[in-house]
Amino acid sequence: MVSDDEMPVDIMIELPDILENPVLMPSGEYLAIGDKVEHSEFGVGRVIRIATYHDDLGVVIRVDYPDKTYKTLGLQFVRKFVSSEKSP
Secondary structure, X not given: OOOHHHOOOOOOOOOOEEEOOOEEOOOOOEEOOOOEEXXXXXXXXXXXXXXXXXXXXXXXXXXXXXXOOEEEEEHHHOEEOOOOOOOO
8 A cells, every 4th residue: 555655746837938029007097018017015116027827816927126126026916117207
């Protein structure tokens, strides 16, 4: 008889599809790679990747923050950041 410790386990890992085109946010705005987003806890960062898992997670973005940290976030947790500064 095989114990639970010896039973083989099958794990299926599904990698996301990387998206190149802008995606529609819940706010109705389009978000593209290079755009800035704001998160209530992490602050403002730049989108470096957009991907989809084709499941309940849906579209996720990878955000690069100024403190050299990276976060993977759902679109519903960020808002598109528009700088109030005007170019000279």
